[in-house]
Amino acid sequence: NAGVTQTPKFRILKIGQSMTLQCTQDMNHNYMYWYRQDPGMGLKLIYYSVGAGITDKGEVPNGYNVSRSTTEDFPLRLELAAPSQTSVYFCASNRGSYNEQFFGPGTRLTVL
Amino acid sequence: GENVEQHPSTLSVQEGDSAVIKCTYSDSASNYFPWYKQELGKGPQLIIDIRSNVGEKKDQRIAVTLNKTAKHFSLHITETQPEDSAVYFCAASLDTGRRALTFGSGTRLQVQP
Numbered sequence: 001n002a003g004v005t006q007t008p009k010f011r012i013l014k015i016g017q018s019m020t021l022q023c024t025q026d027m028n029h030n031y032m033y034w035y036r037q038d039p040g041m042g043l044k045l046i047y048y049s050v051g052a053g054i055t056d057k058g059e060v061p062n063g064y065n066v067s068r069s070t071t072e073d074f075p076l077r078l079e080l081a082a083p084s085q086t087s088v089y090f091c092a093s094n095r096g097s098y099n100e101q102f103f104g105p106g107t108r109l110t111v112l
Numbered sequence: 113g114e115n116v117e118q119h120p121s122t123l124s125v126q127e128g129d130s131a132v133i134k135c136t137y138s139d140s141a142s143n144y145f146p147w148y149k150q151e152l153g154k155g156p157q158l159i160i161d162i163r164s165n166v167g168e169k170k171d172q173r174i175a176v177t178l179n180k181t182a183k184h185f186s187l188h189i190t191e192t193q194p195e196d197s198a199v200y201f202c203a204a205s206l207d208t209g210r211r212a213l214t215f216g217s218g219t220r221l222q223v224q225p
Contacts, residue, residue, distance in 0.1 A: 004155075031211055042116070042201055042215030043156070050210060058212060059113070090155050098144055098163060098207050103155030 002026050004104035006091050012110045013081040021076040021107050023091030031094040032074040033058075033101070034066065036087040043090060049074055081111045114139040116204050118216025125192050126224050133187045133219045135202035142204040145178060146213065147187050150199045159200075160187070163207075192223045 007022045025032065030051045035043035045058030049068040063085055065077040074093075078085060091104040115138040125131050137145075143164035148156035162169045162176045162185065169176050173192075178185040189196055199220050203213040 033212055035215075040121075040218070042118075042203075042217045043213070044215075045212045048210050048212050056210065092155075094211055096211070098161075100158045100161070101146070101211075101213060103148075103157070105155050106153075 004091055004093055004102050006089075006104035006107050008107060009105070010108045012112060013078075014112060015081060015083065017081050018077070018079050019081070019109075021078070021089055021091075021109075023074045023076065023104060024072050025074075025091075025093040025102070026072065027093060027095070027102065028071060029093035029095050029102075030071065031096065031101075032068065033092045033094070034064070034074070034076045035090045035092065036060065037090060037106075038087050046076065046089075078109075083111050085109065086111045114142055114204055114206075114214040116202060116214050116216040118202050118219060120219060121217065122220045122222070124222045124224060127192060127194060129192055131189045131192055131196070131221055131223075133200055133202070133221075134184065135186070135204075135216050136182075136184050137204040137214075138183065139204070139206070140180075140183065141206050142214075144205045144207045145176070145185050146203050146205075147174075147176060148201045148203065148215075150201065150218075152198075156201060189221075192221075194223050194225050197221055197223045 034046040047066040146161035202216040
């Protein structure tokens, strides 16, 4: 049982490039989330999904997009990367009511 | 939307002392309050949580208290050890709908041996 896995661990992008951050969970959780963590700050919600085929925006969705075609996978797409997207990105999943939200190890992204 | 404030931002204690971290939340509808520990280079990990129908919960050296009237909750760590050194985050959520967490800004706890 690997939990929540994320790839890549690190990435440097040039301004205007695009990339996809991968997230997979093997716990059969319906709820999945993408958060970003800026230095010295708490995590902020980018997008979330309550099940396969259902996604919605969080507090900071601009510049990102997501899809959820399976229960296991929840990729985050960055289009036209900007320096403001330099951050650590965490994927998380949750089974449901009052249950622990499990986090992946994070992807550290730098946009230059 | 929900807003969570956390204090202090840094806390240094001697090994064996107690540490207290405090959070306030703005949305009276929030009913689930977890605490996460984040070690360097890792994702947050749940250490304890409390629901709004409970005033206090304890797990060995860690306890959390909740005051719904004041919209305030706190983390208490007793008999601190060097391995408790990390960043601690409080969070709040409504346990319906998206069930997403709103996080505080974090407290860096340093336990001096």
